[in-house]
Amino acid sequence: MKTEREDGFQARVAKHAALADPARLRIVDLLTLGDFSPTELQAELNMPSNLLSHHLRALEGAGLATRHRSEADKRRSYIRLAARALEGLAPGEEHAASRVVFVCTRNSARSQLAAALWREASEIPSTSAGTHPGDRIAQGAIEVARRHGVKLAEVPPRKLDRVSGGDFVVTVCDNAHEELTGLGGIHWSVPDPLRINTEEAFESAFTDISNRVNDLAPRMHAA
Incomplete structure (x- = not known):
């Protein structure tokens, strides 16, 4: 039980650390509403693709985001909020x-x-x-x-x-x-x-x- 509690605590630490960056917090706010392709996130954030990729890897590593291929255009992927990603964290705007x-x-x-x-x-x-x-x-x-x-x-x-x-x-x-x-x-x-x-x-x-x-x-x- 102690290990499970410690694992859960470390997962929360990782999420908070990832969200400490303003750009990542903004990405998560967007993902609380729906799914975005990397290109759509670039347009929303006015951010270079290499920097966006860095932030997305950090969010995925912290268990905050996942991605999957589009059923329509197989070259496109969508980023979505991971299941239970915001447990213990406040969501974005109304x-x-x-x-x-x-x-x-x-x-x-x-x-x-x-x-x-x-x-x-x-x-x-x-x-x-x-x-x-x-x-x-x-x-x-x-x-x-x-x-x-x-x-x-x-x-x-x-x-x-x-x-x-x-x-x-x-x-x-x-x-x-x-x-x-x-x-x-x-x-x-x-x-x-x-x-x-x-x-x-x-x-x-x-x-x-x-x-x-x-x-x-x-x-x-x-x-």
Whole structure:
């Protein structure tokens, strides 16, 4: 037990040491909202690629960040906040919105689940849409929502239309995010459960989205 406590203490020390650098603290603040490619972080921070790489290696080494390849452009990777990275640490700034808009490609699974989970976690209205909507909500999404007692909206997939200035846009699909470059908002790089189309894949996507919704909702307030 003493070793476990010491290991946990040293992990906290490593996190605090990594966050003592202003640039790394800013990167983590951004990652508390969503996932970013290195190129996107460079643009946000106005930082040379070699210096950004140094900071990302430090954050990964401290257990604060992880990365994985895009499902769309295999040359691109996304940096995300590691699971439980901020235990014992305060998150970043709060944000205001009149509505939260969740977007994926087909609007048949991830964005529908995200909007449904948001309605349970926040009083700020939510909706979902797709860049290329499918014909119907995926059966796997319906079933995972039912297993967890979450009520999906009784609307078919719909195309992303007008986004107002008070909308807070969350893309939950790499393809949609990369197609909508310049739209603003944040990105959650959630793997497409329909690629595998198993119960486990939908459970994994549901858990990922649920954790992110529950982390973000307390940091949002009505505009």
